[in-house]
Amino acid sequence: MSANTNNNVPVLETQHLVKRFGGLTATNDVNFTLASNGRLHAIIGPNGAGKTTFFNLISGRLKPTSGKILFKGEDITGYSTHRIARLGISRTLQIKSVFDALSVEDNIWIAAQAKMAGWHPLRSARHFPDTQRRVDKVIEEVGLQEIAKREAGTLSYGDVALLEMGIALASDPELLLLDEPICGMSPKETQRTVEKIVELSKLVNVILIEHDMEVVFDVADDITVMAQGGILAQGSPSEIASNHEVREAYLGFDEDDDGELAIMPNEQDIGQPSKGAHSNG
Amino acid sequence: MSNAAPTGPARSLRTPEQKLAIFNRVLSAALILFFASAPLILPLVTNNFWIGITAEIMMWSLFAASVNLLFGYTGLLSFGQALYFGAGMYGVAIGVAQIGLGFWPAFGFGIFCSIFMALVTGSLAVRLTWHYFAIITVVFSLIFYFLALTMSSITGGDDGLAFQLPPMFQFGDTEISLTNSTLQYYFIFIVVGLCFFLKWRLLASPFGRALVAIRENDVRAELVGINVYMMRLASFVISGFFAGVAGALFAFFGRYASTSYMFYHVSGEAVVWAIVGGAGTLFGPVLGTGVLIIIREELSLYWDHYLLLVGVIIILTVIFAPKGLTGLINSTVLKIVAPKHNPDTEAQSNLADDKARQPAE
Amino acid sequence: MDLVFALAINGLIWGLIIALIALGLSIIFGLLDIINLAHGDFFMVGTVLAWFIVQSTDNFWLAFILVPIIGLLLGAVIQKLVIVPIKGAAALSIVATFGLSIILQETVRATFGPAPKRLLPPVEGTIPLFGIDYELYRLVAAVISIICLAAFFLFLHKAKLGTWMRAVRHDPETALALGIPVQRIYTITFAIGFGMAALGGVVAAPITTVDFRAGVDILPFCFIAVIIGGLGNLQGTAAAAVLLAFMEGVITAFADPVVARIASLLFMSAVLLVRPQGIFAGATS
Ligand SMILES: Nc1ncnc2c1ncn2[C@@H]1O[C@H](COP(=O)(O)OP(=O)(O)O)[C@@H](O)[C@H]1O
Ligand SMILES: [Mg+2]
Numbered sequence: 001m002s003a004n005t006n007n008n009v010p011v012l013e014t015q016h017l018v019k020r021f022g023g024l025t026a027t028n029d030v031n032f033t034l035a036s037n038g039r040l041h042a043i044i045g046p047n048g049a050g051k052t053t054f055f056n057l058i059s060g061r062l063k064p065t066s067g068k069i070l071f072k073g074e075d076i077t078g079y080s081t082h083r084i085a086r087l088g089i090s091r092t093l094q095i096k097s098v099f100d101a102l103s104v105e106d107n108i109w110i111a112a113q114a115k116m117a118g119w120h121p122l123r124s125a126r127h128f129p130d131t132q133r134r135v136d137k138v139i140e141e142v143g144l145q146e147i148a149k150r151e152a153g154t155l156s157y158g159d160v161a162l163l164e165m166g167i168a169l170a171s172d173p174e175l176l177l178l179d180e181p182i183c184g185m186s187p188k189e190t191q192r193t194v195e196k197i198v199e200l201s202k203l204v205n206v207i208l209i210e211h212d213m214e215v216v217f218d219v220a221d222d223i224t225v226m227a228q229g230g231i232l233a234q235g236s237p238s239e240i241a242s243n244h245e246v247r248e249a250y251l252g253f254d255e256d257d258d259g260e261l262a263i264m265p266n267e268q269d270i271g272q273p274s275k276g277a278h279s280n281g
Numbered sequence: 282m283s284n285a286a287p288t289g290p291a292r293s294l295r296t297p298e299q300k301l302a303i304f305n306r307v308l309s310a311a312l313i314l315f316f317a318s319a320p321l322i323l324p325l326v327t328n329n330f331w332i333g334i335t336a337e338i339m340m341w342s343l344f345a346a347s348v349n350l351l352f353g354y355t356g357l358l359s360f361g362q363a364l365y366f367g368a369g370m371y372g373v374a375i376g377v378a379q380i381g382l383g384f385w386p387a388f389g390f391g392i393f394c395s396i397f398m399a400l401v402t403g404s405l406a407v408r409l410t411w412h413y414f415a416i417i418t419v420v421f422s423l424i425f426y427f428l429a430l431t432m433s434s435i436t437g438g439d440d441g442l443a444f445q446l447p448p449m450f451q452f453g454d455t456e457i458s459l460t461n462s463t464l465q466y467y468f469i470f471i472v473v474g475l476c477f478f479l480k481w482r483l484l485a486s487p488f489g490r491a492l493v494a495i496r497e498n499d500v501r502a503e504l505v506g507i508n509v510y511m512m513r514l515a516s517f518v519i520s521g522f523f524a525g526v527a528g529a530l531f532a533f534f535g536r537y538a539s540t541s542y543m544f545y546h547v548s549g550e551a552v553v554w555a556i557v558g559g560a561g562t563l564f565g566p567v568l569g570t571g572v573l574i575i576i577r578e579e580l581s582l583y584w585d586h587y588l589l590l591v592g593v594i595i596i597l598t599v600i601f602a603p604k605g606l607t608g609l610i611n612s613t614v615l616k617i618v619a620p621k622h623n624p625d626t627e628a629q630s631n632l633a634d635d636k637a638r639q640p641a642e
Numbered sequence: 643m644d645l646v647f648a649l650a651i652n653g654l655i656w657g658l659i660i661a662l663i664a665l666g667l668s669i670i671f672g673l674l675d676i677i678n679l680a681h682g683d684f685f686m687v688g689t690v691l692a693w694f695i696v697q698s699t700d701n702f703w704l705a706f707i708l709v710p711i712i713g714l715l716l717g718a719v720i721q722k723l724v725i726v727p728i729k730g731a732a733a734l735s736i737v738a739t740f741g742l743s744i745i746l747q748e749t750v751r752a753t754f755g756p757a758p759k760r761l762l763p764p765v766e767g768t769i770p771l772f773g774i775d776y777e778l779y780r781l782v783a784a785v786i787s788i789i790c791l792a793a794f795f796l797f798l799h800k801a802k803l804g805t806w807m808r809a810v811r812h813d814p815e816t817a818l819a820l821g822i823p824v825q826r827i828y829t830i831t832f833a834i835g836f837g838m839a840a841l842g843g844v845v846a847a848p849i850t851t852v853d854f855r856a857g858v859d860i861l862p863f864c865f866i867a868v869i870i871g872g873l874g875n876l877q878g879t880a881a882a883a884v885l886l887a888f889m890e891g892v893i894t895a896f897a898d899p900v901v902a903r904i905a906s907l908l909f910m911s912a913v914l915l916v917r918p919q920g921i922f923a924g925a926t927s
Contacts, residue, residue: 059504085506093504099497110494113487114506121488121515128487167505358733405915412677415736416865417914423862424907427900546858549679549740556737588748595741599734600727 009073011036011175011205012058012089017067019053019229026053027064028229034175040201042208042216045226051209052094054226055177059091060084072174086115090168091177094209096160100153104144104163107152108135108170115171134170142166142196158189162196169200176204180211194219217241297619304614309564313474320466329462334578336466338571339473340530345554345566346480347523352552353560354484355516356496357410360548361418364402364425365521367543368395369528371429371436374538378444379435384458387447388529395525396518398425403517407510410499419545426543441539459533469530476523481563483519492516524551553591557598559607568606644774646895651771653891655780657884658787659846663860664867664883665794665876666838672874673811673831674725676735680743681864682857684836687746688713688843690754693761693852702764702848706786710841717836721829743857750854763848783845790841791880798876807831811874862903863887866910872920881922 012034019027027050034041043051056062058069060081069077076084090111099107112134113119139148142162147155152163161181168176181197182190190212198219200206210216216223216237223240225232233243240246295303315322319335344366351357372391376382382390402421409417429436436442448456449468459465483489495502495509503509532538541547558569573591580587602609667681678684688709695705720742728738763779770776798804809817810827818824850856867886871878886906893902913921 061504080508081503082506082508085504091504093500097498097501097504099494099501101497102493106490110490110502110507111505113490117487119486119488119491119507119512121483121486123487124482124485125487125490126485167501171506352733358736360736405911408915409918411733412671412675412736413914413918415677416869417911419862419865420907420911420914424904424911427904427907431898431900431904552737553740556734586748586752588744589752592741592743592745592748595744596724596738599731599738599741600724603728603731603734 009036010034010070011072012207013070014058015068015070017054017057017069018065019050019057019062020065025229026050027057030054030067030226030229030231032224032231034205034207036174036205038202038205039221040198040206040208040219041222041224042210042220043224043226044210044213044216045232049226050229051226052179053229055091055179055207055209058084058177059089082114085171088171088174089177090171090173090175092161092164092168092179092181094179094183096157096164098152098160098163098167101151103149103151104155104166105135105139105148107163108138108166111167111170112138134172138166138170141169141200156189158185158192161185161189161193165193165196165200169204173204176200176206178206178208178210180209182210182212182215190215297615300618301611301614304618305611308610312564312567316470316474320463332462332466334574336469336534338567338574339469340527340534341551341554341574342567342570343473343476343523343530344527345551345558345570346477347520347527348548348551349555349560349562349566350480350483350492350520350523351516352555353562353565354489354496355492355513356499357407357513357517358415358552359406359418359517359520360415360545360552361402361406361420361422362520362524362551363543363545363547364418364422365395365399365524366528366531366547366551367422367425367429367538367540368398368521369525369530370532370538370542371442371528372525373529373532374442374444375435377447378442382447384447384449384533388533391529391532392522392525395528396522399518399521399525400514403514403521407513407517419548422543422545422548426540426545429540429543436538436540439540441537441541443537446533446536465534469534472526472530476526477563480523484563488512488515553595555605556603557594557605559605561604562607565605565607572606646892647772648774648776649891649895650888651776651891652780653888653894654884655784655787655849656846656891657887658784658791659842660860660863660867660887661880661883662787662790662794662845663839663842664864664871664879665791666835666842667864668868668871668874668876668879669807669811669831670835671868672876673807674735674828676725676739678835679736679739679861680746680857681739681835681839682859682861683743683746684713684717684839684857685843685846685860686750686854686857687716688840689761689847689850689852689856690750690843690854691840692844692847693754693759696761702761705847706844709844710837713840713843714833714837716840717833718829720836721832725828725832726825747854747857754852754854756854758851758853761847761852777849779848783849786845787842790838790845794838795876803827803830862907866906869910870913870921872922873918875920875922878920878922882920 010033012032014030014032017027017030017032018025043054045051053062057064060076060079060083063078067077068075071084071087071089074087076087079087099110102110109131112131113128116131116134117128139145142165144159144162144166147159152160155163165178165181178197182193185193194215197206197208208216208220220237222235223237224234225240225243225246233240233246235243316335316339320332323329323331323335344362347362347365348359351359369391372394373387376387376390380390406414406417406421430438446458446460448458450457457464459468491502491507491512494507495512499509528542531542554570554573555566556569557573558567559565573594576590577587580590598605604611663681663685666684667678670676670678670681691709691712692702692705695708696702699705724738724742725735728734763777765779765782767778768775769778769781798808806817806822806827807830809820809822810824814824817827863886864883867883868879870886871880871882890899890902890906893905
C-alpha cells in the first residue's frame with residue numbers, strides 16, 4: 001500500500017509549527033518528522049500538552065499561527081480539512097465520531113467514495129463497484145463483517161471505535177492519525193483494538209496518541225513526548241523510559257525510585273512480551 | 282401484508298424491512314397514480330373544486346419538498362423558504378406583467394430568480410448551522426419581504442401583482458394556454474413530477490448519501506473528505522430551485538403574485554407540512570401537505586377556527602411522531618408484517634436490544 | 643424637529659418595553675436552547691388579558707399585577723405540556739413553538755375577536771416635554787419598564803433562584819451535580835419568559851392596539867435585539883432593544899418605517915455572520 005512510497009521524502013514534516021489560543025500557546029515550535037518506514041509512532045504527554053491540537057493542525061481543523069506542515073513534501077499549510085483528507089491523511093477523533101443513522105457499511109462507503117469517485121448527483125449510488133469492493137475489503141480488515149448492516153448508532157463502544165478506524169482506512173490513506181483510540185474501553189475491547197492498530201501500522205503510517213502507557217510502550221516503535229505544546233523528547237521506548245527530562249517533567253517520578261518507571265508494563269499484566277521496553281529494567 | 286406472514290414458508294424469505302419497502306413502493310405508486318388520474322376520477326366522486334385543490338396540493342408539496350431536502354436530508358432547518366417561493370412567483374409575474382415575457386421565458390425567469398436568490402443568500406446562510414441557520418434564513422426572507430412591500434410599484438405590495446396568462450404555444454391562430462383547466466392540471470403534474478423525479482435521483486446518488494452523512498455528522502463528513510460547505514450550498518440552491526418552481530407554478534395557477542406569500546408564516550407552513558408528513562422521506566411531505574390542506578379546505582367551511590386543530594396536530598406530531606405520518610405508517614406496517622416473537626423482529630428492533638447488551642460487553 | 647423628538651422618545655420607550663420581552667426570549671433561548679416562535683404571542687396574550695381584566699374590573703393596576711402572574715402560570719403549564727416532551731428533539735422545538743403560536747393566536751381570535759381594540763391609559767393627560775405635549779402614560783410606562791428591568795437583573799444576580807438559573811445556563815450537568823433542581827429551573831425559566839412577555843404586554847397595551855396579530859410584528863424585533871445584543875448576553879439584549887427602537891424611531895421620522903426595519907434586519911444578519919456572539923461580547927451576563 002503506502003508504506004513503501006519514496007523513503008527519502010518524509011510522509012509528514014512540520015516546521016516551527018506554532019498555535020496560540022489567545023495567550024495560551026498550545027503548540028510551541030514543533031519540528032516533527034515522520035519517515036515512511038512502517039513504524040508505529042506514538043505521541044504521549046500529559047493532558048493539555050497539545051497533542052490533539054497537533055492533530056487538529058495536521059488535519060486542517062485548526063489553522064496554525066505560524067509554521068509549515070508538509071505532507072509527502074507538499075506544503076499543506078492552510079489547506080481545508082476535506083482537501084487534506086482527500087490527499088491521504090485520515091484521522092479518528094478523541095470523542096468517537098461516526099454517522100449514527102447509517103449502516104456500518106454505508107459509513108465506510110461514504111469515506112471510500114469521497115476518495116475514489118466523488119458525488120455524481122445523477123448516478124445511482126449502487127453503480128460504483130470499485131467503491132463497493134473497497135468497502136467489503138475494509139470491513140474485513142477491521143473485522144466488522146457480522147454487523148455490516150447494523151446501524152452505527154446501535155453499536156457497542158468497541159465496535160464504534162473499530163468502525164471509526166474503518167472509516168479512516170476506507171480512503172486508503174498514507175497517514176493515519178489515531179487520537180486515544182482505546183480511551184474508555186474495557187480490557188477485552190482494548191486488547192482487540194490494540195491488535196488491530198498493530199496490524200494496521202504494517203499497512204499505513206500511523207501516529208497514535210495514547211494515554212495508556214502499557215499499551216504505548218508495548219506497541220510503539222518510536223515515541224514522541226509532548227509537554228506544554230512542545231516536543232520534550234523523542235526516541236525508542238527504551239530511550240524514552242530512561243530519559244531523565246521525561247521522568248521529571250512529564251512523569252513526575254522521583255529519581256530515587258529504583259530506576260524503573262512505574263508506568264512500565266509488567267509482563268504478567270499484559271500477557272505478552274513487550275518489545276524493547278524493558279531494556280533498562 | 283397479511284398476518285399470516287410469519288408462518289408461510291414463501292413469505293419468510295423476505296425480511297420485514299423488505300416487506301416494508303414493498304409496501305412503500307406500492308403506496309408511492311398509488312400516490313402517483315392518484316395524482317395522474319385525479320382530473321378523471323375526482324369528478325366521479327366529488328366536484329371539480331377538488332381538482333384545483335389537488336393541483337394546489339402538488340405545488341405546495343413541492344414547496345414542502347424543498348424544506349425536506351434541506352432539513353430531512355442535509356440537517357438544516359430553513360424557516361425562510363418563502364423567499365425562494367416568492368422569487369419564483371414574482372419572477373413570473375414581473376416577467377409577464379412588467380417585462381412582457383411570454384410563457385416559457387417568464388417561467389424560466391422565475392426559476393432563474395429563485396436560484397439566483399438561493400445562491401446569494403445561501404452562500405452566506407450555510408456558513409451557519411442549527412438555530413443560527415434557522416434564524417438567518419428567516420431574517421433573509423424578512424428582509425426581502427419588507428423590500429417587496431416597499432417597492433410596491435414593481436411588486437404591487439400587499440395587493441399583489443395580477444397578470445394576464447400568456448399562451449404556452451401558438452400554432453397560427455390556435456393558442457394553447459393554461460386557461461384550459463385540464464391542461465393546467467397536467468402541466469403542474471408534469472413539472473412537479475419531474476422535480477420529484479429529480480429529487481429521487483439526487484437522493485439515490487452518491488450526492489444524496491453525502492448529504493445524509495453531513496446531516497448525521499458534519500465534522501466526520503469533512504474529515505472523510507466531503508466539502509461540507511459546498512455540499513450544503515448545493516443542497517440549499519437545489520432546494521431554492523424547488524421552492525422557486527413551486528412559486529412560479531403558483532403564479533401561473535393564480536395569475537398573480539403577492540408579498541403575503543413571502544412572509545415567514547408561509548415558510549413555517551412548509552416546515553410543518555414536511556415534518557407532519559415525515560421529513561427525510563421522498564413522499565412524506567406530499568402526505569403532510571395533502572392532509573393539512575384537505576383539513577384546511579374541508580374544516581374551514583364548518584369551523585372558523587380550524588387553525589386550532591392545525592396547531593394541535595403540529596404539537597402532537599412533534600411530541601408523539603417526530604418522524605411524521607410516514608413514520609407512523611411505517612411502524613404500523615412493521616408491526617403487522619413482523620409480529621412479536623418473530624425472530625426477524627428481534628434482529629430488526631436492534632435498538633432496544635443493544636441498550637440491554639451494551640453494558641455486558 | 644418636534645416630530646423627530648417625539649418619535650425618538652417613542653422609540654426609546656418602546657425599546658424599554660421590548661427589552662422586557664426580549665429578555666424573556668433570551669433566557670428561554672439561553673437556558674432551554676429553544677427558538678421560541680410563540681414569544682411574540684406571549685406578549686400579545688398579555689395585552690389581551692389586560693384588556694379583558696380592565697374590561698371587567700375597570701382597574702388597570704389590577705391587570706398590571708394579575709397579567710404577569712397569569713403569564714407565569716401559563717408559561718409553566720406550556721413548558722410541562724409541550725416543551726418537556728420534546729426535549730429530545732431540539733431541532734423540532736422551533737416547529738412546536740410555531741404550532742403554539744398558531745394555537746395562541748387562534749384562541750385569542752376566537753375569544754377576543756379578530757378586530758383590533760384600544761385600551762385607554764390608566765393615567766390620562768399630557769405633560770409638556772421640550773416644547774411638545776407628551777402623553778403622560780408613556781412616561782409612566784417607561785418608568786415601570788425601567789423598574790422591572792432593574793428588578794429582573796437584581797433577581798438574576800442576587801436571588802438564589804437567579805443564581806441557579808445562571809448556573810444551569812453555564813453548565814447544566816455540573817449544576818445538577820451540585821444539587822440544583824435543573825428540571826424545575828427549566829420550567830421556571832420558561833414561566834418567567836412568558837411572564838416577562840406578558841408584563842410587556844400589559845405595559846404596552848394602552849399605547850398600542852390590542853390585536854391577535856400583534857405578536858407577529860413584535861417577534862422579529864425581539865429576535866433582532868437578542869441576536870445583536872448577543873445570545874445569552876442579557877444586558878446586551880436589553881441595551882440592543884433600547885438602542886434599536888430608538889434608532890428605528892429616529893429613522894421613522896425621515897423614512898418609511900419599513901426601511902428602518904430593513905436596516906435593523908441587515909444589521910442583524912451582519913452580526914449573525916460576523917460576530918454571532920453579539921456586538922457587546924466581552925460583557926458578562
Ligand atoms: N479550540 C481551542 N480553543 C482554545 N483553547 C484550546 C482549544 N483547543 C485546545 N485548547 C487548549 O490547548 C491546550 C492543549 O489542548 P489539547 O491539544 O486538547 O491537549 P491534549 O490533547 O494533549 O490533552 C489545552 O490547554 C486546551 O485547553
Ligand atoms: Mg487530547
